[in-house]
Amino acid sequence: MVTLNRREFLKLGIFSLSYLMNCSAESDRNKKYLNLLINSTKKVIILGGGISGISCARALKDRGYENVTILEARNRVGGRIHSLSYKGSALDLGAAWIHGYKDNPLTPIANKLNLGLFPTDDNSVIALQEGIGLLPEELVDGYELAYENILDLAQNVRFPDKSRKEVIQSINGGFFDNPVFLSMYSAGEEFNTGGDATEISSAYFDSDGGFSGGDVVIPSGYSLLIDNLKNGLNIRLNQVVSSVNRVGNGFKVISNGEPIASDIVVCALPLGVLKSGSITFSPEISSKKKDAIQKIGVGAVNKIILEYPYVFWDESRQYINYFSSTKGKFSYIINLKSYLPFNMLCGITTGKYSAELDSKSDISNKNEMHSILKSMYGNSIPDPINSFVTHWSTDPFSLGSYSFQKVGSEPIHYEELGKTEPPNLFFCGEHTNEAYRGTVHGAYLSGLRVADEIKNTVF
Numbered sequence: 080m081v082t083l084n085r086r087e088f089l090k091l092g093i094f095s096l097s098y099l100m101n102c103s104a105e106s107d108r109n110k111k112y113l114n115l116l117i118n119s120t121k122k123v124i125i126l127g128g129g130i131s132g133i134s135c136a137r138a139l140k141d142r143g144y145e146n147v148t149i150l151e152a153r154n155r156v157g158g159r160i161h162s163l164s165y166k167g168s169a170l171d172l173g174a175a176w177i178h179g180y181k182d183n184p185l186t187p188i189a190n191k192l193n194l195g196l197f198p199t200d201d202n203s204v205i206a207l208q209e210g211i212g213l214l215p216e217e218l219v220d221g222y223e224l225a226y227e228n229i230l231d232l233a234q235n236v237r238f239p240d241k242s243r244k245e246v247i248q249s250i251n252g253g254f255f256d257n258p259v260f261l262s263m264y265s266a267g268e269e270f271n272t273g274g275d276a277t278e279i280s281s282a283y284f285d286s287d288g289g290f291s292g293g294d295v296v297i298p299s300g301y302s303l304l305i306d307n308l309k310n311g312l313n314i315r316l317n318q319v320v321s322s323v324n325r326v327g328n329g330f331k332v333i334s335n336g337e338p339i340a341s342d343i344v345v346c347a348l349p350l351g352v353l354k355s356g357s358i359t360f361s362p363e364i365s366s367k368k369k370d371a372i373q374k375i376g377v378g379a380v381n382k383i384i385l386e387y388p389y390v391f392w393d394e395s396r397q398y399i400n401y402f403s404s405t406k407g408k409f410s411y412i413i414n415l416k417s418y419l420p421f422n423m424l425c426g427i428t429t430g431k432y433s434a435e436l437d438s439k440s441d442i443s444n445k446n447e448m449h450s451i452l453k454s455m456y457g458n459s460i461p462d463p464i465n466s467f468v469t470h471w472s473t474d475p476f477s478l479g480s481y482s483f484q485k486v487g488s489e490p491i492h493y494e495e496l497g498k499t500e501p502p503n504l505f506f507c508g509e510h511t512n513e514a515y516r517g518t519v520h521g522a523y524l525s526g527l528r529v530a531d532e533i534k535n536t537v538f
């Protein structure tokens with residue numbers, strides 16, 4: 080550990096600089112050491128203890144930065160990763176999947192921890208239609224083929240000022256009146272992007288990438304990854320940051336109304352929070368970044384988990400597709416019994432329907448999902464014995480589920496979101512990583528990027 084007081088640090092800096100200037104042969108290696116010595120004494124404040132803030136702090140600490148503090152508003156870390164402890168197991172109320180486990184940078188961490196990953200299978204599904212009931216598999220296969228044909232055509236029609244809904248409708252006028260197509264779309268693009276069909280950009284809806292190898296979940300809880308990464312970090316919980324002010328060469332961060340001084344600030348707050356204006360910057364951040372904050376979208380995706388005294392659904396399938404005439408309405412229901420020791424179903428809502436439910440009470444949302452299950456399986460199904468409802472788009476510390484390319488936004492806006500405001504105000508988070516936006520790995524990698532940027536910054 081390197082601890083120097085200010086005087087020692089200045090002396091060392093002046094001595095080392097003049098020494099290093101005269102030693103060109105060794106200079107590269109020496110410069111690295113000097114950089115580390117100088118930087119490791121810098122005080123770094125990271126706003127937000129989600130995976131991006133934690134991965135950034137972890138990488139800085141591993142590189143010798145000792146004076147790194149995370150300020151987290153909630154009484155827990157993890158942000159949109161939230162594994163609720165339940166009867167010796169864990170329920171993931173936010174992120175659940177490691178997408179593309181083969182090359183995903185999170186897989187080695189999960190493997191090191193022996194987390195016992197469970198591969199999910201999108202083809203293990205049954206389909207039920209509102210008012211009709213179970214649909215034969217051949218019929219669903221036929222619909223799927225037609226659906227993919229329409230989306231293939233729509234793929235080639237791209238306008239930055241037109242939404243996916245407008246474009247898809249121009250190709251097939253009845254698409255959004257057909258409960259099957261509508262629900263396939265909600266379970267696909269709305270769930271993947273986090274946006275509503277009326278807002279998703281037809282030009283850039285698919286501008287992100289992925290990894291190979293299928294998707295896996297962590298039955299023992301995603302938060303175990305966070306627990307591993309946060310080991311030994313200095314994290315202050317229940318710290319609600321309200322402003323970041325430049326003072327001299329550094330910053331004064333206001334948290335819970337109290338000033339905290341810092342040399343470097345990393346903003347790892349969600350885009351929804353930045354959009355809300357609940358954090359102010361003095362002087363203001365650049366107009367380009369403000370414009371990007373406004374233009375990139377943040378949507379609503381929520382989960383409702385219901386536990387029943389016994390299983391009344393097809394236990395052998397991992398998913399239920401529910402085809403409703405309301406877009407975003409539980410089009411995707413996960414049979415948690417596939418990998419958890421509970422008789423549980425997890426309903427996913429997306430888009431505007433999800434945002435509507437978000438502002439309603441837990442009881443109302445629980446009843447909504449239960450009544451849908453009754454309409455599918457009959458009135459004789461038992462009442463749920465437990466329920467868990469998320470409100471990601473109204474939660475003041477997320478204000479949205481994840482970012483997406485909204486009508487009017489462009490890739491340059493994602494770039495802007497991740498740019499440093501010089502000197503020394505850095506930005507990470509899923510919304511700063513277009514290639515892997517809206518994912519845990521995207522957020523994780525953005526934290527590593529900022530740690531590199533800090534390390535490479537010459538003061």
Ligand SMILES: Cc1cc2nc3c(=O)[nH]c(=O)nc-3n(C[C@H](O)[C@H](O)[C@H](O)COP(=O)(O)OP(=O)(O)OC[C@H]3O[C@@H](n4cnc5c(N)ncnc54)[C@H](O)[C@@H]3O)c2cc1C
Pocket residue numbers: 126127128129130131132150151152153156157158159160172173174175176177178318319320321347348349352358380381382471475476477479480481507508509510516517518519520522
């Ligand atoms: C329902 C849902 C399902 C998802 N499913 C998946 C999935 O299966 N796989 C996947 O890869 N991704 C998934 N995601 C996306 C993934 O969870 C996020 O992309 C990722 O966790 C974001 O990490 P982050 O660090 O950028 O932000 P966050 O996790 O939101 O971290 C930001 C932190 O800032 C804190 N904060 C906010 N305001 C303040 C303040 N004023 N002062 C101090 N701290 C503050 C927050 O409390 C939070 O801890 C899902 C998200 C949701 C909502």
